[in-house]
Amino acid sequence: MATIKDVARRAGVSPSTVSRALSGRVPVDKETKERVMEAVRALNYKPNVLAKGLKEGKTNTIGLIVPNICNPVFPAVARGVEDVARERGFTVILCNTDENIEAEKDYVEKLQKRWVDGFIFATAREESHHILELKEKGFPVVLVVRHMAEVVDAVVIDNYKSSLEAVRYLISTGHRRICIVNGDTSLTLYRERFEGYRHALEAAGLGMEPDLVLDAAGRDDNGYGAVMAMLKKGVLPDAVFATSDPKAIGAIRAIKDYGLRVPEDVSVVGFDDLDISAFLDPPLTTVSQPLYEMGARAAQRLISLINGEKPDKPQMELVQAKLVIRKSVKVRGY
Amino acid sequence: MATIKDVARRAGVSPSTVSRALSGRVPVDKETKERVMEAVRALNYKPNVLAKGLKEGKTNTIGLIVPNICNPVFPAVARGVEDVARERGFTVILCNTDENIEAEKDYVEKLQKRWVDGFIFATAREESHHILELKEKGFPVVLVVRHMAEVVDAVVIDNYKSSLEAVRYLISTGHRRICIVNGDTSLTLYRERFEGYRHALEAAGLGMEPDLVLDAAGRDDNGYGAVMAMLKKGVLPDAVFATSDPKAIGAIRAIKDYGLRVPEDVSVVGFDDLDISAFLDPPLTTVSQPLYEMGARAAQRLISLINGEKPDKPQMELVQAKLVIRKSVKVRGY
DNA sequence: CTGAAAGCGCTTACAG
DNA sequence: CTGAAAGCGCTTACAG
Numbered sequence: 070m071a072t073i074k075d076v077a078r079r080a081g082v083s084p085s086t087v088s089r090a091l092s093g094r095v096p097v098d099k100e101t102k103e104r105v106m107e108a109v110r111a112l113n114y115k116p117n118v119l120a121k122g123l124k125e126g127k128t129n130t131i132g133l134i135v136p137n138i139c140n141p142v143f144p145a146v147a148r149g150v151e152d153v154a155r156e157r158g159f160t161v162i163l164c165n166t167d168e169n170i171e172a173e174k175d176y177v178e179k180l181q182k183r184w185v186d187g188f189i190f191a192t193a194r195e196e197s198h199h200i201l202e203l204k205e206k207g208f209p210v211v212l213v214v215r216h217m218a219e220v221v222d223a224v225v226i227d228n229y230k231s232s233l234e235a236v237r238y239l240i241s242t243g244h245r246r247i248c249i250v251n252g253d254t255s256l257t258l259y260r261e262r263f264e265g266y267r268h269a270l271e272a273a274g275l276g277m278e279p280d281l282v283l284d285a286a287g288r289d290d291n292g293y294g295a296v297m298a299m300l301k302k303g304v305l306p307d308a309v310f311a312t313s314d315p316k317a318i319g320a321i322r323a324i325k326d327y328g329l330r331v332p333e334d335v336s337v338v339g340f341d342d343l344d345i346s347a348f349l350d351p352p353l354t355t356v357s358q359p360l361y362e363m364g365a366r367a368a369q370r371l372i373s374l375i376n377g378e379k380p381d382k383p384q385m386e387l388v389q390a391k392l393v394i395r396k397s398v399k400v401r402g403y
Numbered sequence: 404m405a406t407i408k409d410v411a412r413r414a415g416v417s418p419s420t421v422s423r424a425l426s427g428r429v430p431v432d433k434e435t436k437e438r439v440m441e442a443v444r445a446l447n448y449k450p451n452v453l454a455k456g457l458k459e460g461k462t463n464t465i466g467l468i469v470p471n472i473c474n475p476v477f478p479a480v481a482r483g484v485e486d487v488a489r490e491r492g493f494t495v496i497l498c499n500t501d502e503n504i505e506a507e508k509d510y511v512e513k514l515q516k517r518w519v520d521g522f523i524f525a526t527a528r529e530e531s532h533h534i535l536e537l538k539e540k541g542f543p544v545v546l547v548v549r550h551m552a553e554v555v556d557a558v559v560i561d562n563y564k565s566s567l568e569a570v571r572y573l574i575s576t577g578h579r580r581i582c583i584v585n586g587d588t589s590l591t592l593y594r595e596r597f598e599g600y601r602h603a604l605e606a607a608g609l610g611m612e613p614d615l616v617l618d619a620a621g622r623d624d625n626g627y628g629a630v631m632a633m634l635k636k637g638v639l640p641d642a643v644f645a646t647s648d649p650k651a652i653g654a655i656r657a658i659k660d661y662g663l664r665v666p667e668d669v670s671v672v673g674f675d676d677l678d679i680s681a682f683l684d685p686p687l688t689t690v691s692q693p694l695y696e697m698g699a700r701a702a703q704r705l706i707s708l709i710n711g712e713k714p715d716k717p718q719m720e721l722v723q724a725k726l727v728i729r730k731s732v733k734v735r736g737y
Numbered sequence: 738c739t740g741a742a743a744g745c746g747c748t749t750a751c752a753g
Numbered sequence: 754c755t756g757a758a759a760g761c762g763c764t765t766a767c768a769g
Contacts (some may be wrong), residue, residue, distance in 0.1 A: 070516075072762060073762065083741075084762090084763080086740075088764055089738090089739085089764090095738090095765090101739085115516040117457070117763065119761085119762075119763090120457055120745090120763035121762080121764080122453045123744095123745050124745050124765085137482065138478045138481050139478045139678070141678075143478075147472050147497065148471065148499060151472075151498070151499055152499075160496055160514070160518075161497055162464075162494055162496055162497075163481065163495055180494070181449075182450070182452060184494075289678075291682065293682070315679065318679055319682060344649075345649065348627070348655075349652075350655070406747085408746080416756085417756045417757075418746085419755070419758095420754085420756075422747070422748055423749090423754090430754065435755085450747075451745085454747035455748080456747090456761095457745090457762065457763090458746085458748050458761050
């Protein structure tokens with residue numbers, strides 16, 4: 070636990086000089102510097118980040134707020150964040166909020182007090198006023214996966230377009246009765262995916278059948294129940310568009326348990342492209358989100374903000390999602 | 404950004420008194436305390452954790468070191484850690500090391516210098532001398548998922564026993580040619596799982612066939628290739644014991660791609676019980692690891708250590724894993 | 738180029 | 754019960 074004083078003593082200089090030699094921002098006599106470095110090595114000196122942070126008012130730490138790291142979308146995002154953070158000398162604090170805004174506020178308050186230099190939120194909702202407040206206070210904030218209006222920097226995909234494209238693909242392969250298994254529509258992202266679905270149908274002159282619009286909005290709801298209930302009612306779609314891969318997995322399970330085949334009887338398209346999705350039965354055709362890249366970019370952006378870059382206006386970075394075609398969709402010869 | 408001085412001024416007392424009123428550890432006049440609390444509220448004062456940490460030599464922060472949060476075993480562990488950490492007023496820093504010992508050492512060195520009060524490692528290997536060193540220095544350390552000899556506290560399952568039980572189940576359901584798809588045997592945990600396999604076969608008087616011992620040790624190797632290669636060689640097991648669920652998924656995919664059915668032709672048992680495993684086709688029979696609980700217990704243990712509890716000797720906490728029987732194993736009427 | 742001093746925001750022995 | 758002082762380990766204007 071050598072301190073700067075120990076190093077100074079050993080190198081025969083003052084602590085100030087040690088500090089300067091280490092910072093590199095101030096000219097220091099070459100030979101002095103060498104002596105300091107020598108002592109640093111000998112003592113295995115590591116500056117105390119706390120003291121440094123207290124003095125400088127920053128800690129090189131960022132808070133990453135996710136709904137739940139167990140939701141398979143977020144590990145890759147977190148990994149992207151952490152990789153660029155580390156590379157730039159930052160450390161990341163992981164916070165799970167379970168979509169609970171009060172819990173999130175508490176967390177943010179706790180971390181904010183000079184603990185953390187900025188936040189990445191993967192939890193944004195329309196009601197997330199605390200995020201706006203942070204931003205207004207001048208606190209560096211960036212959003213990922215979910216965005217809020219245009220007022221806060223965000224790294225997201227174009228959910229509307231991706232969903233539109235996925236449903237168009239289903240239509241172009243001969244599907245006419247396309248069911249959607251949607252998530253929590255209090256989230257913009259799921260509303261956008263729904264709009265993509267709606268417009269794709271509309272553009273093809275297909276009406277939207279209320280019976281084919283399913284909900285799987287709960288925390289661990291993967292749509293199995295909703296799809297099974299639909300089937301049991303005798304409603305038979307020729308395709309299911311699931312707005313997440315877990316929901317696609319739930320839908321496939323329900324279809325099979327009901328005694329139908331995927332994709333021969335019902336095609337299924339997912340959204341996410343999780344690691345396992347290529348290994349499902351059948352391998353899942355799905356919208357691939359570049360989750361790692363989104364995390365990485367969010368971290369880059371945040372670190373720029375922390376380093377004092379003042380962009381004229383918040384920027385919404387769109388990263389490219391793309392439909393990955395595997396085997397869960399049958400080309401129907403209508 | 405009110406500081407303790409602002410509060411003191413407003414309450415008409417000294418900063419020392421504010422500090423004492425807030426700590427609760429020292430008697431303070433009731434009325435004075437009220438005035439202080441009043442001022443705290445009015446100013447929305449939050450103590451600066453950095454300053455506090457600098458003074459007290461602790462930060463209420465723990466480092467969680469995992470190989471890769473994208474490996475689906477770790478999110479649940481992380482969640483368990485974070486939940487109990489938060490409850491006890493701690494914050495968790497997430498570190499991914501990709502099994503790279505040098506990267507890990509760097510990380511640990513960086514965090515150690517009073518940044519972090521203790522570590523939870525999910526990355527332990529036999530070569531992890533730095534973990535031992537930390538421990539020897541008196542730094543609070545606990546291991547989770549993987550353990551090291553008996554010298555460091557750890558929260559793990561009995562991998563040998565769980566694996567033994569799984570293979571016994573396969574034997575008791577009439578399987579005779581049981582293939583194992585094993586992971587990286589430089590990890591104790593995979594060696595233990597292998598031993599369980601070996602002993603179960605031995606106890607049943609079944610020889611171990613080298614052709615049925617498969618390796619899927621690489622980072623993203625889920626065994627698809629190894630199983631497919633075996634099948635193509637004309638080696639046909641009646642069951643596959645996969646030592647992780649991702650490997651079970653890879654094995655199932657390979658078996659099906661080869662034109663065989665699961666479980667009619669080949670049964671499959673996994674290990675982990677991931678969230679999706681119940682929704683695979685067929686729903687996977689697998690050893691369920693209580694990952695969340697393991698994380699939670701590891702955090703409890705670590706926080707006890709941080710709070711100065713000095714157990715006579717390191718403790719290896721065994722949590723219970725259990726075989727969950729679903730539909731990927733066929734009872735064969737031999 | 739370098740040292741002595743002040744200060745970041747707290748806590749805690751030391752007096753009273 | 755309470756205040757003034759010292760100190761945690763750094764950094765950085767201020768002199769020289």
